[in-house]
Amino acid sequence: MKYKLVAFDVDGTLISEQVWKRLHTHFGMEDDFNEKNITLYRQGKLTYSDWVKSDIDIWKKKGATKSLIKEGLKDVKLVDGAKELIQELKKMGYKLAIISGSLNVAIEHVFPDYEDYFDYIFLNKILFDDEGNIVDVESTKFDHEGKAAALAHIAKLEGLSLQECVFVGDNYNDVDIAKIAGLSIAFNCRDKNLAEVCDVIVNSNDMRNLLDYIHEA
Template identity: 35%
Template sequence: MVRLIAFDLEGTLVKSVSGWVELHKKFGTWEKGKEYAEAFFSGEIDYATWARLDASLWKGHTKDEILEWVNSVEYMDGAQELIEFLKKNGFKIAILSSGLMCLAKRVSEELGVDYVYANELIFDKAGRITGEVNPVVDFQGKGAILRKLKDELKPELSVAVGDGYNDISMFKEADVAIAINPHEGVEGDHNVESLYEVKEIIEELTRGQ
């Protein structure tokens, strides 16, 4: 008996809202980063181009600088308890993030997550950002990834938890969609304010199974 749950990362499991934005602010590149974001949302550039342009602004910065930010990010209240509960109840756990793998990897290792998908900054041998990026999870790509996991695992129940527009595609793929403090215009089958409420919903879904 396999169950599958897919989480967005930022704004869902951790308190960071956007690693891209937070690193722009850390490195003093936000004004240009904002221009690139506007170009993406207006349809002038695709996601891979947007990610590469963002990363190019950080060229020469070090992995240590990135990890300084990564290690400062805090978990949402109830995150550890929820993941432990899910593991005890037969869930395979995935993180699908259009943020950065450096943060997703830390969280997945600490929580013991089964699958992790996120965008990867490329570093040279000296540990400096090259300006290139591997855009694994584009803005609409979470649905396709969740579909692939469902095809592979054939779960009896699939759940998606997220907060933003780029989570809508995985909401459509899941049996049950849970929106946590959702952005305006984003709705799930359940809309909640905390991970404790997510746990309550899943307890109800799995009761008696």
């Protein structure tokens, strides 16, 4: 196999929606709330960790619990063909990774046994007590420009070159990792800058259509 490892984004890639935006709306936050924090982050006025924690703190103040978060995610689904693609890649012997700024509760909701398939998982984690109350959040170090560092870290652990790694994403925070992957695929791309740096652009309602690009003899 030319490629040995495949890493996936979550929101907009494995999941068709932007989970943070969906939950902001569910908990009654302003439509432009996320855009304001993105601007502050890009200006260096807000760290990624503080950004994640401030969002979760606001949800908590609005009464968020595990059950209410799940209620907000009830219509969120895995992209068609995503699980079948992942199962096939696993069967073929690929190492699989999630490198995302999404939330553990989201991927657990749409793909309950995801940990059985992915060898490496980097995303934000909300921690709950036995009653479902939010007790803490562990923010990932590997979103935005950090995604590239995550891929390089995994490749080193596996003894692979970056040219043997594939990344599949959809948005602006995937640009840096797309630049270093041996094969970068923009799946239903939402950002022109990502489209410019990716090797392949695939617009499809079935993720199984990526297999022919990934699996080269």
